[in-house]
Structure formats: structure tokens, C-alpha cells
Amino acid sequence: MSPGQAPGPARGPGVEIYDTTLRDGSQQVGLDLTVEDKLRVATALDALGVDVVEGGWPGSNPKDAEFFARASEIQWRNARLAAFGATRRPHRDADSDPDLAVLLAARTPIVTLVGKAWTLHVDEALRTSRAENLAMVADSVRFFVREGRRVVFDAEHFFDGYVADPAYALEVLAAAAGAGADTLALCDTNGGTLPDDIVRVVRDVVGRYPALRTGVHCHNDAACAVANSLVAVGEGATHVQGAANGYGERCGNADLFAVIAGLELKRDHELLPPGGLASLAATAREIAEVANLPFESRQPYVGSSAFATKAGLHASAIARRPDAYSHVDPAAVGNRSHVLVSELAGRSNVLVKAAELGLDLSDDPALATAVLDEIKNAEHRGYAFEAADASFELLVRRVAGGRPEWFDLEGYRVVIEKTDDGADRSEAIVRLRVGDQREVAVGEGVGPVHALDQAMRKALAELYPQIADIRLVDYKVRILDGRAATSAVTRVMLTSADQGGEWTTVGVSDDIVTASWEALADGISYGLLRSGAEALVPARA
Ligand SMILES: [Zn+2]
Known part of the structure; x- marks a missing residue:
């Protein structure tokens, strides 16, 4: 010009x-x-x-x-x-x-x-x-x-x-x-x-x-x-x-x-x-x-939650007439609608949600019931799936029996070092099994979760090079029962991304490192699922 x-x-x-x-x-x-x-x-x-x-x-x-x-x-x-x-x-x-x-x-x-x-x-x-x-x-x-x-x-x-x-x-x-x-x-x-x-x-x-x-x-x-x-x-x-x-x-x-x-x-x-x-x-x-700024999920028209509806009794109505529940067609601005699963969700909500993920449970009432029971159980323990689509999908696939496994955890150890010069660091050793191979790697990070993430990536990098495209973009911790002080339950929500988009996973434990590991492992598994990486762990009967 x-x-x-x-x-x-x-x-x-x-x-x-x-x-x-x-x-x-x-x-x-x-x-x-x-x-x-x-x-x-x-x-x-x-x-x-x-x-x-x-x-x-x-x-x-x-x-x-x-x-x-x-x-x-x-x-x-x-x-x-x-x-x-x-x-x-x-x-x-x-x-x-x-x-x-x-x-x-x-x-x-x-x-x-x-x-x-x-x-x-x-x-x-x-x-x-x-x-x-x-x-x-x-x-x-x-x-x-x-x-x-x-x-x-x-x-x-x-x-x-x-x-x-x-x-x-x-x-x-x-x-x-x-x-x-x-x-x-x-x-x-x-x-x-x-x-x-x-x-x-x-x-x-x-x-x-x-x-x-x-x-x-x-x-x-x-x-x-x-x-x-x-x-x-x-x-x-x-x-x-x-x-x-x-x-x-x-x-x-x-x-x-x-x-x-x-x-x-x-x-x-x-x-x-x-x-x-x-x-x-x-x-x-x-x-x-x-x-390099977080993308606001509630941003009108374009945010990932702009057309997300938390379904109560009317999930099937939303599925039938989406136009009755959103002010414009999400596709007009390149966005999409989705239904959030919540604890109040009944069977129809779970069916709608699963269908949205390409999993049709409607022909199999026994499976739908098993999935619903599993979700209610998990939510009772503190899991929240409404924002953790990826963990929801992995759960449904596991219950349905069609979930591939990319690795099994043998164990991990985390050392947290605190020094008076402020150069705090953490070190994690992660031991994984992938089929009959054993992968052990050490990772260093600014905190225990970062160190675990680094170690897990190192352990899997050779078998699953796709892991290099998966990044961690957000990490949130919430204490669920503040009354119990240090024995409270911790919920970790972790958002990962690749070239094509982002996904959120959830982990719950009375220990923050365990909750974080769970969310991390789900996040990587889901990323590998998206990437089409062939799972090297033999299917279990
Ligand atoms: Zn101005």
C-alpha cells in the first residue's frame, strides 16, 4: 500500500x-x-x-x-x-x-x-x-x-x-x-x-x-x-x-x-x-x-461458552430447537453451540451430550444407565464435567469399552525444593508402561505440576511424537470443602490445546498433586486421541 x-x-x-x-x-x-x-x-x-x-x-x-x-x-x-x-x-x-x-x-x-x-x-x-x-x-x-x-x-x-x-x-x-x-x-x-x-x-x-x-x-x-x-x-x-x-x-x-x-x-x-x-x-x-492473552470463554458471539447451555430438564428441547435457546445461529459467526452436563442432568442430557461427541447411546439403554451412574458417582466425589468435555468423553468411552489407552502409570515421585534465595524448583520422576515397554523420565519445573508435566512428556515423546503439539494453556485449582482445612478435596481443571482447538480435563483428590496428575494424564490422553496417534497399550478385555 x-x-x-x-x-x-x-x-x-x-x-x-x-x-x-x-x-x-x-x-x-x-x-x-x-x-x-x-x-x-x-x-x-x-x-x-x-x-x-x-x-x-x-x-x-x-x-x-x-x-x-x-x-x-x-x-x-x-x-x-x-x-x-x-x-x-x-x-x-x-x-x-x-x-x-x-x-x-x-x-x-x-x-x-x-x-x-x-x-x-x-x-x-x-x-x-x-x-x-x-x-x-x-x-x-x-x-x-x-x-x-x-x-x-x-x-x-x-x-x-x-x-x-x-x-x-x-x-x-x-x-x-x-x-x-x-x-x-x-x-x-x-x-x-x-x-x-x-x-x-x-x-x-x-x-x-x-x-x-x-x-x-x-x-x-x-x-x-x-x-x-x-x-x-x-x-x-x-x-x-x-x-x-x-x-x-x-x-x-x-x-x-x-x-x-x-x-x-x-x-x-x-x-x-x-x-x-x-x-x-x-x-x-x-x-x-x-x-498471548487468555481467550475469554464468555465473550459474546465468539467465546467458547457464548452458545453453551447448561441443560436442566430441557436438553432434548435444546437439541430439537436450538434456535429457541440462542439469540443468533452460532454458525453465522463461526461458533458452535453445546450442552453442558451437570449434576442435575438426567438421562436425556447425557444422551444429548454423548451424541454431540459422536457417541450414540440411544440404542443401548443399559449402557446409557451405566454412563449416567458413573457420572453421578464421580460428581458426588467432586468431579465437574460441565466444563470438562474431554474428561466426560474419556469417561463415556471407558464405560462403553472403546477407549484406547496410550500409557499406564506405574508410579511417580515428586520432590519440592525450597531455597532461601527464592530459586524454588521441583523435580518429578515418572514411571510409565506402554505395552511391554517401561519408560522412566525425570522432569524439572517451577512447581510440582509443571515438573510432572515435563517428565510425562519426556517419557512419551519418542513413542508419541504428537505430544509435542499439545500445550498446557490453563490450570485452575479449587478447594471443594473449605471446612476441613488441609483435608479438603481438591479439584483441578486443566485446559490443553493443539493447532485445532482446546479441551478441558478434570482431576479430583484429597491431594493436589494426585488431582493434577489425573487432569494432566487425561489432557495428554485426549490430545493423543484427537491427533489420531495409534494407542500402543494393548486393549484390555
Ligand atoms: Zn481510545
Whole structure:
């Protein structure tokens, strides 16, 4: 992409989706992207079909400048790149402002300029005159328009500014529009504005600038970022800024994926290219992986629990009419529904759940009863299968007699070493039998569970090379009966993943290491089952 390409919206006059994951989204605690990561995220967003990818703030750090240099070599399919920066410095010529020069050097077709729209910030943060702030906005916008760039003007703190001094906030927009900005993005920078106020303000601005794009940039501090974005579009906004998975500082930016799904499925907007919406869930997960952040299972539309129903008496009704229990078809966003098994579950729930896993128990009432008894028994001892699909499936396969075994445990020993210099470490020796072979391995780790995991992997690596693709992604411990203090029962939930997805296993014991081993062994067994690895333990009669 180069400045030579015509600036302007990628697809017609519809609503433009503007992603700021790489700039505003990466302000999130714990989110730290390398240039390589940023290119991967941009590529995923481009493949999804967003209109604009804001790559960063080249004036603020060299990493962003490098991103733009490398991004300019890539042939983007759907997205145009935007570079972000602030208006010129007070009492300075735009032509000689070094920050504007760096922004220009990013060579993006779109330049997004942020300027102050709230008098409090002009007076107290910028500490310059209100007239000078208006001149800074107009000069900076004009500078980039003259260079052939499309300018998006981000009016910072616009909604708070509109409440405090509407005339001045509108003057700031007029300065940007008069200088040639083609998009006026109204920012709820502090994120506290509620939908009815968004409606009132957006309506006013859209009415004043019918020929320009009015946009919104919402933060989620009042849990309204997505709602605010949706109602703004309802009032005629045609540009929405947000971040993948709602990433962003404090409570996050508007979750762009929920905005896209809401507008496409419920308001008939065509935002993504054909087929784009069906890859929404996969894109959300991919970006979470690159960001190295846990993927929120309750995330609307795309989370793994977004369409998971805990069935009481109505599991068979859910199976018959899934549309009666979910607000949209999960497949529309590339997600799927599933039924959770719980202690309250009756026979029909277990049948539905087993069928979902491809195990048909309906022809064999005796087997169904045996499975149900086994589940009730296990739940009584503290197991919870509603989130542990993989352990449920292994249990059903074991009761049904068709479960392959990849290894048998002969024993393990764990040594926990605590030192006064804080260099604590654990060592585990695991002894396994695989058919008539005996495998013994030592593993070291930061704690006993990590050491056991390492030892087990080492012991099995040669016989089952597929194990290298299985990773441990989450480990949760819960004490089930706090009253008994140290004799309480421990439940471990462990999530593992491979290229194709993730699965959760459960272990229960009055000893945390034993509970962890159980969940680990199930996690590896299930991973091997998924991988199609041939089980080397002979089937038992
Ligand atoms: Zn922001």
C-alpha cells in the first residue's frame, strides 16, 4: 500500500470498520506485541475484511515506525492502513513539526489525527489558548490533506467536551472539517458516556455534517462501548472504531467483533466481504493467541461458552430447537453451540451430550444407565464435567469399552525444593508402561505440576511424537470443602490445546498433586486421541 492509492472508503458508502487494536488496543495491561506480532494481527484483520487497520503511532516509538516500513511492502487484500498521531505542537509551523514529519513518513493512505475537544483539556493538559488549539487542528489537518492523505480526525474527549462546552467542542469539529478532514470520529475517551447521550450528540453532529463521515470511538468504562457504537450507527454514524476482543486500557475499547456481528446479523449492514462473518470466531481466537492473552470463554458471539447451555430438564428441547435457546445461529459467526452436563442432568442430557461427541447411546439403554451412574458417582466425589468435555468423553468411552489407552502409570515421585534465595524448583520422576515397554523420565519445573508435566512428556515423546503439539494453556485449582482445612478435596481443571482447538480435563483428590496428575494424564490422553496417534497399550478385555 502506498500514498499513491486513492484514499477513501474501501467499500461503498456503508459503515466503515476501523480497527485500533495495534494502537489503542495495545494499551491493555499485559498486551505487548512485537513488530512480527503486529504484522500477524494486521494480516488476520485484513483477511477478516475490516476496512481500516490503524497500525500504531509512529512518532511515539520506533517499533511502530518499523511496522509501517514493513507493512508498506505487503499487498493488503481488504484493509487500508492508518497511522495515528497528534496535531502539531502549540505555536509551531505544521511544515516544520517533527512529529507530523514522522507521521507523513509512515506513507499510509490514511492519517488519523487526534485533537483536543474538551476545554478542560485545552486549558489544563495542553495549557494553551483555545484559539491556538483550533489553529493546531486546522493546520495539521490541512498539512496532510495537501499531501494527498485522507484525514480521520479523532476528537478526543468529545462527549465530555460537548457536555462541558458544546459550542467549543463543535468549533473543534468545524476546524477539522473546514481544513479537509473527511471523517469526524467522536471519542468517548474516558468511556463513561451512556447510550442516550451518545444518541443525542451523534444526531447533532450527523445533522451538521451530512457530507462527511461521522464516527465513534468508544471505551467500555461504563460497560456500554458496544451498545454506544451500535446506537451511534443507528443515528447515522458511518465509521466505527474498536479493537479485537475489546482490548484496550482500563476496561477496554469497543469489542469490534461484537459490533460487527450485531450490525451484520441484527441491522442488515454489509460490513465484511462474503464469508467474513463466518470466520469471526477463528479470527478472535487467533488474535488472542498472538496477543498471548487468555481467550475469554464468555465473550459474546465468539467465546467458547457464548452458545453453551447448561441443560436442566430441557436438553432434548435444546437439541430439537436450538434456535429457541440462542439469540443468533452460532454458525453465522463461526461458533458452535453445546450442552453442558451437570449434576442435575438426567438421562436425556447425557444422551444429548454423548451424541454431540459422536457417541450414540440411544440404542443401548443399559449402557446409557451405566454412563449416567458413573457420572453421578464421580460428581458426588467432586468431579465437574460441565466444563470438562474431554474428561466426560474419556469417561463415556471407558464405560462403553472403546477407549484406547496410550500409557499406564506405574508410579511417580515428586520432590519440592525450597531455597532461601527464592530459586524454588521441583523435580518429578515418572514411571510409565506402554505395552511391554517401561519408560522412566525425570522432569524439572517451577512447581510440582509443571515438573510432572515435563517428565510425562519426556517419557512419551519418542513413542508419541504428537505430544509435542499439545500445550498446557490453563490450570485452575479449587478447594471443594473449605471446612476441613488441609483435608479438603481438591479439584483441578486443566485446559490443553493443539493447532485445532482446546479441551478441558478434570482431576479430583484429597491431594493436589494426585488431582493434577489425573487432569494432566487425561489432557495428554485426549490430545493423543484427537491427533489420531495409534494407542500402543494393548486393549484390555
Ligand atoms: Zn481510545
